[in-house]
Amino acid sequence: MSGDRTYETVIGLEVHAHLLTETKIFCGCENRFGAPPNSLVCPVCLGMPGVLPVLNEQAVELAIRAGLAFECTIHERSIFARKNYFYPDLPKGYQISQFEEPICEGGRVPLPDGSEVALIRIHLEEDAGKSFHPENGGDHSFVDLNRCGVPLIEIVSTPTIRSPDMAYDFLVSLKQILEFTGISDCNMEEGSLRCDANVSLRPAGEINLGTKTELKNLNSFRAVRDGLKVEIARQEKVLRSGGEIVQETLLWDAAAQKVVTMRTKEESHDYRYFPEPDLPPLILTAERLEAARSQLPELPVGMRIRFAEAYGLREYDAAVLTGSAELARFFEETVAHFPDPNQAANFVLGPFLRLMKEKNLGWADLPITPARLAGLLDLLAEGSISAASARNVLESMAATGRDAARLTESLGLTQISDDGAIRSVVREVLDGNAPQVAEYLAGKEKVFGFLVGQVMKATRGKGNPKVVTPIMKEELAGRAGKKRG
Amino acid sequence: MLAWSIFHGAVKVAINSDDARRVAALAKLGLTDDEIVRLTADLSKILSSFELLGEVDGEEVAPRLRTNVDHTPEREDRPVGSLPEGKGVAGAPDHENGLFRVPKVLG
Numbered sequence: 001m002s003g004d005r006t007y008e009t010v011i012g013l014e015v016h017a018h019l020l021t022e023t024k025i026f027c028g029c030e031n032r033f034g035a036p037p038n039s040l041v042c043p044v045c046l047g048m049p050g051v052l053p054v055l056n057e058q059a060v061e062l063a064i065r066a067g068l069a070f071e072c073t074i075h076e077r078s079i080f081a082r083k084n085y086f087y088p089d090l091p092k093g094y095q096i097s098q099f100e101e102p103i104c105e106g107g108r109v110p111l112p113d114g115s116e117v118a119l120i121r122i123h124l125e126e127d128a129g130k131s132f133h134p135e136n137g138g139d140h141s142f143v144d145l146n147r148c149g150v151p152l153i154e155i156v157s158t159p160t161i162r163s164p165d166m167a168y169d170f171l172v173s174l175k176q177i178l179e180f181t182g183i184s185d186c187n188m189e190e191g192s193l194r195c196d197a198n199v200s201l202r203p204a205g206e207i208n209l210g211t212k213t214e215l216k217n218l219n220s221f222r223a224v225r226d227g228l229k230v231e232i233a234r235q236e237k238v239l240r241s242g243g244e245i246v247q248e249t250l251l252w253d254a255a256a257q258k259v260v261t262m263r264t265k266e267e268s269h270d271y272r273y274f275p276e277p278d279l280p281p282l283i284l285t286a287e288r289l290e291a292a293r294s295q296l297p298e299l300p301v302g303m304r305i306r307f308a309e310a311y312g313l314r315e316y317d318a319a320v321l322t323g324s325a326e327l328a329r330f331f332e333e334t335v336a337h338f339p340d341p342n343q344a345a346n347f348v349l350g351p352f353l354r355l356m357k358e359k360n361l362g363w364a365d366l367p368i369t370p371a372r373l374a375g376l377l378d379l380l381a382e383g384s385i386s387a388a389s390a391r392n393v394l395e396s397m398a399a400t401g402r403d404a405a406r407l408t409e410s411l412g413l414t415q416i417s418d419d420g421a422i423r424s425v426v427r428e429v430l431d432g433n434a435p436q437v438a439e440y441l442a443g444k445e446k447v448f449g450f451l452v453g454q455v456m457k458a459t460r461g462k463g464n465p466k467v468v469t470p471i472m473k474e475e476l477a478g479r480a481g482k483k484r485g
Numbered sequence: 486m487l488a489w490s491i492f493h494g495a496v497k498v499a500i501n502s503d504d505a506r507r508v509a510a511l512a513k514l515g516l517t518d519d520e521i522v523r524l525t526a527d528l529s530k531i532l533s534s535f536e537l538l539g540e541v542d543g544e545e546v547a548p549r550l551r552t553n554v555d556h557t558p559e560r561e562d563r564p565v566g567s568l569p570e571g572k573g574v575a576g577a578p579d580h581e582n583g584l585f586r587v588p589k590v591l592g
Contacts, residue, residue, distance in 0.1 A: 021562050028565030037583040041573040042566075058562035080557075086513045088587040093512075131590065142584035145573065270511055283556035 012159035025151035026053030037144035045149035047092030059151035072107030089129035097125035164228035227252035311341035337374030367401030376404035
């Protein structure tokens with residue numbers, strides 16, 4: 001019987017995002033990735049006896065900002081709790097988190113299709129350290145506690161995500177908002193954004209949730225999508241054959257494209273949460289919330305609408321340009337120097353992004369500044385260089401950081417727009433290609449392109465097509481007249 | 486949630502050897518049967534001391550974890566430095582290349 005059923009997928013996501021603070025959440029150690037192991041540690045984050053945590057105000061500010069950005073209810077009073085478990089990367093034996101009374105509840109993440117996913121909560125907590133299990137480590141693992149105490153928000157979605165693709169869209173939108181608001185850099189390679197997924201199936205129309213499994217080790221959005229697809233297929237197969245889903249935690253093995261059991265419910269954690277005695281309640285004043293509200297940076301959805309309206313961009317272009325905070329900022333600074341937003345958008349979304357991808361360029365040390373790009377767009381707009389040359393100049397700019405005018409000159413790419421010079425080349429080309437000219441004059445208009453191509457060849461690509469085309473037409477018309485005469 | 490219940494002072498606590506084994510397993514402690522017997526008795530004694538709190542009439546009193554501070558103080562987000570490099574691991578029983586070296590753990 002179960003073989004004929006259709007199943008509905010139910011997915012809930014838990015996302016951990018590192019907060020962009022200078023220091024850790026409960027001590028003055030730097031919050032920085034990539035330092036030598038155990039060099040950013042102190043008695044507080046090492047969990048030495050007798051120390052007391054003191055809350056970082058900026059971590060609170062960023063949690064409030066998250067609450068505003070995702071339209072949560074932000075509680076004036078929230079409390080911290082100890083989540084107890086024993087693992088070498090957690091020296092205190094407990095993680096300070098929020099359990100009952102988190103800072104934010106409710107809220108939503110907008111999806112590209114206009115729908116949204118409701119959130120259950122957002123709470124503040126500290127990260128644990130990092131363990132390494134090298135293959136040649138024998139009977140040992142290794143622990144770096146630099147990450148211990150790095151501030152996090154955990155964002156918990158409602159189990160209302162219905163497909164792996166929807167989970168993917170949720171994460172893309174969430175990341176975009178976190179980046180735009182400066183809450184997190186969301187660098188997945190550095191572990192700044194991590195995601196666990198709970199997934200279950202239930203017969204279509206059923207209200208009660210089926211037994212869920214938890215999927216961990218999802219290191220990229222693609223891993224989330226792929227892992228969920230594989231796990232959903234596995235669960236469906238079990239259910240169709242009349243079996244039962246075992247509640248367990250699974251690890252996604254991206255290389256093998258399969259899930260591996262990590263622990264079953266019997267072995268699952270009992271965290272024995274209780275209120276953190278070392279931290280009194282966090283109380284937020286109305287003034288503080290109001291100040292945070294007034295300083296909330298522009299959100300992606302609003303910016304997309306503004307780009308389309310203020311710059312007259314196509315909706316698709318506005319969406320792509322506001323796809324990342326850096327790209328949006330780059331574009332806005334470019335059009336501050338260059339008057340045609342559509343032309344700027346075309347170039348930024350075309351040759352510019354292509355080059356970034358091809359050369360694997362990052363925003364941080366990009367030699368192409370918005371002002372330099374605007375300079376290049378000026379040359380292109382006034383016809384001083386061809387579109388093909390502009391791409392060459394762009395590439396040199398990425399390599400050298402020099403400005404467009406100087407590069408155009410030193411590369412010898414300045415376009416020939418001088419009427420006289422072009423006309424003499426056109427005449428030479430027509431003289432040298434008499435058979436093709438005859439064909440054109442006999443009505444074979446396709447030959448026109450060939451003749452223009454010969455002019456470009458003769459000028460080594462520097463003839464301005466806007467000048468070449470009318471002159472070519474004039475000259476051909478003249479020859480037609482002669483022929484008739 | 487055992488501990489949380491104690492804070493609310495409402496639940497009479499009894500612990501048996503299975504509870505003690507479960508707590509030991511969560512704490513990743515390998516205990517012998519003799520130790521379990523002893524610890525069950527000790528834990529029961531400790532917890533029953535807390536039960537005394539249940540005798541206080543707290544009906545009208547809101548749960549409160551401390552008496553002197555109403556809200557948590559916050560500090561400025563400014564680095565104040567960490568231990569000198571190497572000092573963090575110096576007191577550990579075992580370390581290598583700046584990393585703590587621990588018995589193999591997975592999961």
